[in-house]
Amino acid sequence: MSDESGQLESPEEFTKIESIYVRHRNALMVRGQFTPIYTDYYLHLMQHGIRHNGDLDLMLKDFMALITLHTVARPWAETIAWTVNLRAPRINLFTTASSLQESVVGRLFTEDVREPDRNLFYSQVLAPNQHEPRISTLEVEGKDPVEWLAQYYRQSEQRPGRAFRLEDENFVLIVAQPDCDMEWFNALDDAAVEVIETTEETKLLESRRFRFHCGCTLDKILPVLGNWRERPDELFEGDDVITIQCPRCAARYAITRDML
Incomplete structure (x- = not known):
């Protein structure tokens, strides 16, 4: 099957994203297994002859997974875009996700990237009936998107949020709700997050599905x-x-x- 540009299209697969409420802890858990999205991402790279350095490739994949979880934790109709401008390596990471479009997409910019004096994280949020996106900018430390997300929540969301990179391309976002048990929240690690549904009382709130998809022609x-x-x-x-x-x-x- 080919699109109107004559290029081959691959059948897209969806990743199921679940929102789960952790009772008694007053926390929201959002999780997904991202192999379907990553599969289509790699098919896209192959189709267009794009190759990334291994570390940068992993960074972009993590970034796409995290914005997907964050988008599901936010109101349904928002479209969110994140860009991180890094000093070293001098690159821009870009990703955007939309629940309405059920899609996430991202790319690396490695050429003609300006060198900032610090690592900068830009967020744009477009909601219905808004003519202009809501923009925020913050400085982030390190090269790990998981750490960037925690810093973003602390500075821009004004509520604690933590992400966990688990085995087999599973990612989990835990977001504190009002009256969250912060001692429990701060003590969480990968092992504890893996078994939350067996150690805590939980309730599935909703499931959404996402795919790697741009829609450009x-x-x-x-x-x-x-x-x-x-x-x-x-x-x-x-x-x-x-x-x-x-x-x-x-x-x-x-x-x-x-x-x-």
Whole structure:
């Protein structure tokens, strides 16, 4: 099966994300097993001939898992985008997720990235009936997205949140609710999180499903080049074909002069 750009499409798989209330502890647990999303992510990279350094690849995968859990912990109709601008390595990590679209997507920017004086985390949240996204910026420490999430919750969400990277590509987010048992919350580790449903009284609140999906097409990419229609020589610089990347997923599209 191929899309309107002529590129092969793969059947997408969904990851089930569960929201679970931990009674007596007053905490929300959001969890998911991310192999289906990661499978489609790697198929996407193969389709577009993209290769990442192993450490950066893992960082992006973690980032996509965490924003997915965070999106499910937030109101249903929000679309959330996160970008982290790192000093070393000098890269931008970008990811965005939407419950309405049941999707998460992300990419790495490794070229022409400005060097910040500190690691900066940018969050954009767009809710219904908002014309502009709500934006927050904070400084984060380290290179572990799990630690960034805890810092983000502390500074921007103004409530404690902790993420856990478990075996077999399972991730869990624990978010403190009013009157949360903070001694229990702060003492949690991977082993305790693994068995919460056997050691605590819990209630499944809802399940959502997410997939790795951007939705970009050649028809959506071309309007971005509208300003170049009157000066194609500057754009093509003597070439007959140029390649444009989607800013959300890094998909590559071949553009010819007659397409403008």
